[in-house]
Amino acid sequence: MTLKNCHASTPLKLPCGLMLKNRLVKTAMSESMAINFQPTQQHSKMYSKWASGGWAMLITGNIMVDVNHLGSMRDVAVSGAETSIIRNWGVWGEAAQTYDCCVIAQLNHPGRQSPIGAGNRRLFSKTLAPSAIAMNLGNSCLAGLAGAVVFGTPKEMTQQDIEAVISQFANAARLASLAGLQGVEIHMGHGFLLSQFASQASNTRQDVFGGSATQRVELTLRIIRAVRDLVPRSFCVGVKMNAADYMESDAAVDMLEQVRVLQKEQVDYLNLSGGSFENPQMMSNDQSLAGRPMKTARTQAREGFFIEASKRIRAEFPDLVIILTGGFRSRPGIQAALESGACDLVGIGRPAIKYPHLPKDIVFNSHLPDDEARFDIDLVNRTWLASYIPPVGAGVETKYWATKMRNI
Numbered sequence: 111m112t113l114k115n116c117h118a119s120t121p122l123k124l125p126c127g128l129m130l131k132n133r134l135v136k137t138a139m140s141e142s143m144a145i146n147f148q149p150t151q152q153h154s155k156m157y158s159k160w161a162s163g164g165w166a167m168l169i170t171g172n173i174m175v176d177v178n179h180l181g182s183m184r185d186v187a188v189s190g191a192e193t194s195i196i197r198n199w200g201v202w203g204e205a206a207q208t209y210d211c212c213v214i215a216q217l218n219h220p221g222r223q224s225p226i227g228a229g230n231r232r233l234f235s236k237t238l239a240p241s242a243i244a245m246n247l248g249n250s251c252l253a254g255l256a257g258a259v260v261f262g263t264p265k266e267m268t269q270q271d272i273e274a275v276i277s278q279f280a281n282a283a284r285l286a287s288l289a290g291l292q293g294v295e296i297h298m299g300h301g302f303l304l305s306q307f308a309s310q311a312s313n314t315r316q317d318v319f320g321g322s323a324t325q326r327v328e329l330t331l332r333i334i335r336a337v338r339d340l341v342p343r344s345f346c347v348g349v350k351m352n353a354a355d356y357m358e359s360d361a362a363v364d365m366l367e368q369v370r371v372l373q374k375e376q377v378d379y380l381n382l383s384g385g386s387f388e389n390p391q392m393m394s395n396d397q398s399l400a401g402r403p404m405k406t407a408r409t410q411a412r413e414g415f416f417i418e419a420s421k422r423i424r425a426e427f428p429d430l431v432i433i434l435t436g437g438f439r440s441r442p443g444i445q446a447a448l449e450s451g452a453c454d455l456v457g458i459g460r461p462a463i464k465y466p467h468l469p470k471d472i473v474f475n476s477h478l479p480d481d482e483a484r485f486d487i488d489l490v491n492r493t494w495l496a497s498y499i500p501p502v503g504a505g506v507e508t509k510y511w512a513t514k515m516r517n518i
Contacts, residue, residue: 116441116445116473116474117133117445117448117449118132118133118134118441118444118445118448118456118473118474119132119133119473119474120132120133122166122431122454122455124346124378124379124431125376125377125378125431126293126343126344126345126346126347126376126378127343127344128212128292128293128344128346128378130166130167130212130455131166131210131211132164132166132469132474133166133444133448133454133455133456134164134165134166134167134444134455134456134458134468134469134473135165135166135167135168135169135433135435135455135456135457135458136160136165136167136168136169136457136458136459136462137169137381137383137433137435137457137458137459137462138169138170138171138172138216138295138297138350138459139171139459139460139462139463139511139512139515140171140172140181140182140185140508140512141153141156141170141171141184141186141512141515142171142182142184142185142509142512143184143512143515143516144184144185144186144187146189146190147174147177147185147186147187147188147189147190148186148189148190148194148195148198149186149198149199149201149202152516153186153202153205154201154202154204154205155205155518156515156516156518157202157203157205157206157213158205158206158208158209159466159467159518160206160211160462160466160518161205161206161207161208161209161211162209162467163465163466163467163468163469163470163471164467164468164469164470164474165211165462165468165469166211166212166455167211167212167213167214167455168206168211168212168213168214169214169215169216169295169381169457170186170202170213170214170215170216171185171186171216172185172186172216172218172297173185173186173187173188173215173216173217173218173282173286174186174187174188174218174219174220174229175187175188175217175218175219175275175278175279175281175282176188176219176229176274176275176278177189177229177230178229178230178231179219179220179221179224179228179229179231179237179238180220180224180228180229181218181220181223181224181225181228181302182225182228183227183228183229185228188278188281188282188285189230192285195285195289196285196288196289197289198289199215199285199286199289199291200289200290200291202289203289203290203291203292204290207290212292212293212346213291213292214291214292214293214294214295214346214348215282215283215286215291215293215294215295216294216295216297216350217279217282217283217286217294217295217296217297218297218302218303219238219275219278219279219297219302219303219304220237220302220303221237221238221239221240221264221302221303221304221306222237222238222239222243222244222245222261222264222303222306222312223237223245223261223301223302223303224237224261225260225261226259226260226261226262236262236263236264236265237261237262237264237265238264238265238267238271238275238303239264239265239266239267239303239306239312240266240267240306240307240312240313240314240315240319240320241266241312241313241314241315241320242263242264242265242266243263243264243311243312243314244261244262244263244264245261266315272319272329275303275329275333276329276332276333276336277336279296279333279336279337280333280336280337280339280340281340282294283337283340283341283345283347284340284341287340287341287342287345292345292346293345293346293347293348293378294337294341294345294346294347294348295348295349295350295381296330296333296334296337296347296348296349296350297350298327298330298349298350298351298352299350299351299352299381299383299384300350300352300383300384301352304327304329304330304333305352307319307320307326307327307328307329307330308326308327308330308351308352308368309326309352310323310326310364313326322367323363323364323367323368324367324368324370324371326368327368327371327372330349330372331371331372331375334347334349334372334375334376334377335375338375338376343376346378346379347376347377347378348377348378348379348380348381348433349372349377349379349380349381350380350381350383351365351368351369351372351380351381351382351383352383352384353365353382353383353384353415353416353419353420362419362422365419365422365423366422366423366426369423369426369427369430370426370427373427373430377430378431379430379431379432379433379454379455380423380430380431380432380433381432381433381435381457382416382419382420382423382432382433382434382435382453383416383435383436383457384415384416384436415436415437416434416435416436416437417434417447417450417452417453420432420434420447420452420453421450421451421452424451424452424453431454431455432452432453432454432455433453433454433455433456433457434447434452434453434455434456434457435456435457435458435459436457436459438456438458438461439461439484439485439486439487440480440483440484440485441472441473441478441480441483441484442480442483444456444473460487460511461485461487463511463514463515463518464485464486464487464488464514465485466518468485472484472485488510488514490507490510
């Protein structure tokens with residue numbers, strides 16, 4: 111395949127006007143290296159390395175909109191004086207923009223997925239969620255005990271709590287814009303707060319924020335509008351969605367209904383991803399390509415984890431820009447997904463840690479034939495505890511890759 115025929119090398123203009131130089135996105139991963147809730151020199155060094163490797167867009171790890179509710183104590187969060195936040199986030203973004211690479215801030219609230227001790231809330235204060243439904247970490251007694259101790263039963267959010275979260279997301283987007291970042295990604299995936307609202311398994315509310323599939327994304331819709339009120343139209347606003355929640359046929363109908371109302375807003379892209387603490391399968395890697403024969407063309411066409419969900423969305427909403435994240439391990443796999451029309455952009459996570467210059471060195475390397483243009487993933491040994499508490503296995507892998515990130 112010549113680069114002239116490589117769809118991944120073509121530019122793309124988003125609805126907001128932001129121009130991406132190619133179709134490869136380094137998707138969000140937890141960096142777990144913030145100090146006092148702010149990005150550090152290590153962040154800048156890492157993002158500069160990625161940007162120099164030819165990525166079109168870098169989506170940051172979680173920036174938590176409420177410092178009282180974090181996913182981990184090393185998360186970046188909105189905390190401190192605005193001038194300091196704008197300066198620190200600006201330095202972070204500038205590290206990549208030197209290379210004509212866009213930086214998008216992923217904004218998030220963990221909801222009930224905030225472990226004890228993560229955040230500035232009191233030690234035994236409850237997490238927030240749409241409904242007072244505890245997380246299910248597994249069927250074993252040990253899993254039940256771990257869930258009760260680490261996460262507890264969340265508080266059902268009041269109207270005041272909801273209004274506060276809307277303001278927090280909008281304020282974080284405003285700060286990102288003032289810092290010179292090119293956009294934000296509103297995280298409605300991976301079991302975090304907005305995903306909890308979107309799912310009927312965790313949202314049993316009977317008000318405007320619960321009930322039907324479309325009402326369950328009402329909070330996300332209001333956040334999008336609040337963000338748009340505070341940022342320029344040229345500022346990118348994307349949404350990450352948890353495709354793994356919609357694998358069953360009935361749930362797929364809900365997915366399409368939720369996408370239907372989301373795409374009516376001023377949304378620049380939809381990022382399809384998956385996995386959560388309760389359903390960690392999509393957050394772990396069960397295989398490596400190292401030493402394995404090249405996949406067949408038929409297998410490559412299914413390389414993305416959520417390509418079937420993406421195709422269903424594309425059929426209903428042909429003008430919606432879609433990022434398909436997860437499961438890509440080769441140039442032919444990327445090319446097949448793009449050429450099929452299933453997606454417009456390909457999101458790559460952990461391979462970007464092992465191969466920071468993956469676009470230049472592999473995908474766009476004209477000296478590398480297709481059967482060699484692939485990128486393997488390290489197999490991470492899980493602890494015995496993962497057999498009883500499945501999220502522990504995903505947590506071990508997340509920690510492993512966060513540690514490797516520090517060496518970029």
